Amino acid sequence: MSAVxxxxxxxxxxxxxxxxxxxxxxxxxxxxxxxxxxxxASSQAPIKLADNDLETLRAILLGDDYDELITFKENAQNxxxxxxxxxxxxxxxxxxxxxxxxxxxxxxxPTIQKALTRSIASxxxxxxxxxxPVMGPAIRKSINESLTQMLDTFNQLLEQSFSLKSILWRFxxxxxxxxxxxxxxxxxxxxxxxxxxxxxxxxxxxxQHASLESVITQDGDMVSGMLTAIQDFINDSFAVEExxxxxxxxxxxxxxxxxxxxxxxxxxxxxxxxxxxxSLRQLFASxxxxxxxxxxxxxxxxxxxxxxxxxxxxxxEDCLKVQKQKRKTNLLPLFILLALLASAAVYWGYxxxxxxxxxQQEKLAEIKRSEKExxxxxxxxxxxxxxxxxxxxxxxxxxxxxxxxxxxxxxxRQPSQVVSNLTTEKPIVFITRPYLSLDxxxxxxxxxxxxxxxxxxxxxxxxSVLHVSGEASVSWANYLQSDWKQVMGLQQLNIExxxxxxxxxxxxxxxxxEIERSKxxxxxxxxELSQIAxxxxxxxxxxxxxxxxxxxxxNKGLEIRLIGRADHSxxxxxxxxxxxxxxxxxxxxxxxxxxxxxxxxNALPLSKQTKNERSVRYQVILSDQ
Amino acid sequence: MVQKKICLMGxxxxxxxxxxxxxxxxxxxxxxxxTVGVKIDKKEMSIAGTDLTFVIxxxxxxxxxxxxxxxxxxxxxxxxxxxxxxRPHSLDIALKIHHKSQVITGGVPVVFALNKYDLVDQWMLKxxxxxxxxxxxxxxxxxxxxxxxxxxxxxxxxxxxLLPSDSM
Ligand SMILES: Nc1nc2c(ncn2[C@@H]2O[C@H](COP(=O)(O)OP(=O)(O)OP(=O)(O)O)[C@@H](O)[C@H]2O)c(=O)[nH]1
Ligand SMILES: [Mg+2]
Numbered sequence: 187m188s189a190v191x192x193x194x195x196x197x198x199x200x201x202x203x204x205x206x207x208x209x210x211x212x213x214x215x216x217x218x219x220x221x222x223x224x225x226x227a228s229s230q231a232p233i234k235l236a237d238n239d240l241e242t243l244r245a246i247l248l249g250d251d252y253d254e255l256i257t258f259k260e261n262a263q264n265x266x267x268x269x270x271x272x273x274x275x276x277x278x279x280x281x282x283x284x285x286x287x288x289x290x291x292x293x294x295x296p297t298i299q300k301a302l303t304r305s306i307a308s309x310x311x312x313x314x315x316x317x318x319p320v321m322g323p324a325i326r327k328s329i330n331e332s333l334t335q336m337l338d339t340f341n342q343l344l345e346q347s348f349s350l351k352s353i354l355w356r357f358x359x360x361x362x363x364x365x366x367x368x369x370x371x372x373x374x375x376x377x378x379x380x381x382x383x384x385x386x387x388x389x390x391x392x393x394q395h396a397s398l399e400s401v402i403t404q405d406g407d408m409v410s411g412m413l414t415a416i417q418d419f420i421n422d423s424f425a426v427e428e429x430x431x432x433x434x435x436x437x438x439x440x441x442x443x444x445x446x447x448x449x450x451x452x453x454x455x456x457x458x459x460x461x462x463x464x465s466l467r468q469l470f471a472s473x474x475x476x477x478x479x480x481x482x483x484x485x486x487x488x489x490x491x492x493x494x495x496x497x498x499x500x501x502x503e504d505c506l507k508v509q510k511q512k513r514k515t516n517l518l519p520l521f522i523l524l525a526l527l528a529s530a531a532v533y534w535g536y537x538x539x540x541x542x543x544x545x546q547q548e549k550l551a552e553i554k555r556s557e558k559e560x561x562x563x564x565x566x567x568x569x570x571x572x573x574x575x576x577x578x579x580x581x582x583x584x585x586x587x588x589x590x591x592x593x594x595x596x597x598x599r600q601p602s603q604v605v606s607n608l609t610t611e612k613p614i615v616f617i618t619r620p621y622l623s624l625d626x627x628x629x630x631x632x633x634x635x636x637x638x639x640x641x642x643x644x645x646x647x648x649x650s651v652l653h654v655s656g657e658a659s660v661s662w663a664n665y666l667q668s669d670w671k672q673v674m675g676l677q678q679l680n681i682e683x684x685x686x687x688x689x690x691x692x693x694x695x696x697x698x699x700e701i702e703r704s705k706x707x708x709x710x711x712x713x714e715l716s717q718i719a720x721x722x723x724x725x726x727x728x729x730x731x732x733x734x735x736x737x738x739x740x741n742k743g744l745e746i747r748l749i750g751r752a753d754h755s756x757x758x759x760x761x762x763x764x765x766x767x768x769x770x771x772x773x774x775x776x777x778x779x780x781x782x783x784x785x786x787x788n789a790l791p792l793s794k795q796t797k798n799e800r801s802v803r804y805q806v807i808l809s810d811q
Numbered sequence: 812m813v814q815k816k817i818c819l820m821g822x823x824x825x826x827x828x829x830x831x832x833x834x835x836x837x838x839x840x841x842x843x844x845x846t847v848g849v850k851i852d853k854k855e856m857s858i859a860g861t862d863l864t865f866v867i868x869x870x871x872x873x874x875x876x877x878x879x880x881x882x883x884x885x886x887x888x889x890x891x892x893x894x895x896x897x898r899p900h901s902l903d904i905a906l907k908i909h910h911k912s913q914v915i916t917g918g919v920p921v922v923f924a925l926n927k928y929d930l931v932d933q934w935m936l937k938x939x940x941x942x943x944x945x946x947x948x949x950x951x952x953x954x955x956x957x958x959x960x961x962x963x964x965x966x967x968x969x970x971x972x973l974l975p976s977d978s979m
Pocket of ligand 2: 846870
């Protein structure tokens, strides 16, 4: 009911409340005004005449005009008729006035505003319905767009991700011929109403069909036919009573559920992927009811033409609900993705770091290597320079080998031996030239080699001074003293710490003992040397000569005293003569055997002849010189 | 676009599925896969300047195990009864089905297809037995799903009967 209608109704109601007689009075006034040109009519009123007579009289007086007047009067009295006459001109009047000024719009605007507010407050549906064709597509379009965008994002984000789940989903995508993103969307969906069919109850023909854009659909006509056939089959097989909302209302095919709502003229079937809540049925049922209400006539006139039902498309599209799962489950792949990304980044960074590190280390190693090479070379040369008896006169690094030219003392170590425990990158070729070194070490070697060193002697050469220590025979000491100058490079000899010993001494002592134990024996009262005595003297002379040589070696003075004896028989004088004679004879005999005469010292006079024997004995006297 | 529900009926193995396959997909298969329940196909056709969409219900043929299910005839605009010309018994069944269907549908248009007409040498239907069919005043068309002969004609004849009277 429009606002204008309401206004009129209110007006009319006010009139109705008035008492009938006032209405008459009112009419009388009108009549009076209208017929003011004939006052006789009112003046005649008091005359009591029958109604019929009056009518007749009026007809005679006024003729045809009277009928018109009556009609006019009736029109004025009847509000409906009055409205009818105004209605004939009201729109034209409004149109004409609108061309003249804005007053119509200005007058009506507040009223229309009020009317709209009231209308929406009391029942929003008509206005909503009116706006629906404009709003619906706009909303759907934006939903579609955001859905497509979301799909794209999902694709980009998850195309590269991998996990067991995603592999399974990929398999699913391959199997169903859907895009991977779609599968992901489906798997993360709680449910999704993919298609809605409005099917004619009788022939199972499709009246209207709505589907999500992302869904690949079968031919709607065939599907609706099939759905109907299935229902028919079930109704037929299980003897379900015919009627609205009876029969098959749910079909399950794997992940798909078909909700079927029955109406008297049409069936609404919704294909849902996932787990739809029962509450969805209410939406479908109310949608089906709305369609029935809107299309009563279309259903009655239906002959297979579905075009009248095109306008129910928005209602069906309203049923295409998409319900996502809670974010929690949705976030899991994202977390995995992030984790993968993070670890990939870490890995990348790490490998990059390692790469740089390796490069640096390689550089360092290179530097170190060349450094090392240089160092090695330097070390070789330095070692060689430190070596005694070896002088590096040239060291050259070559492309493939290094060359070192040296002066080498014959007693020095070979240069290759010197650096044998040093490693070098390239082999070294040595060129050696002989020379005599004055290095102390080499001089020492030379001294050792030249001087036939006894075991207990130590030599040290320091600043060209030969320090000799230890023990050596006197003879070697003598030899050293006479021969040390033959050693090249020695300037001085120091034997302060050399202890000398006489190696002849034991022999000398032994010979002395041997000589002094022996005696030349004589016959009684005889001074002549017997044959035995001569033989004996011969033996002693050899020992004496030996002793002479040794005593000389050991710088000992040597004297031999001959001591003659006689027995106690004879007189003392005689005996003295005899002893003298005997001594001289031995002396002569020894002298004949090459014992020098100077060796003999005079025999001391025998003060007391202690031994009773006829003999000459030897006394060996050694003295240090 | 006006849609029409059409049913194909007849004895088993008379070639209902084959005729539809020929009509819709222009294909023929020698192998026999019996239809279970209902199979639905769709084909658009322009008849006398009017576009029609046939939603074709291919019903399982009647045999000893599955009998005719009237429920599928709900809302049917017209139907085709297929008879196998090499099997006279299929005519008897056709008559039986036709009788039942007329009662259920209240007399919608019908076309009779005498199928497998390519097998003329095995043809068993005598002309006098066809006279029974002629009584119904409905088109009788000799067809072959194998060669395609008369197939489009079945649907054309059917479509003609379905056109609203004012457009004829
Ligand atoms: N030669 C020849 N063979 C045909 C023709 N039509 C069908 N057939 C063969 O007959 C057999 C049965 O054909 P279908 O179309 O399956 O028969 P149907 O009526 O659908 O059978 P049901 O579904 O069991 O009721 C198949 O082997 C077909 O190849 C035809 O026109 N000529
Ligand atoms: Mg079949």
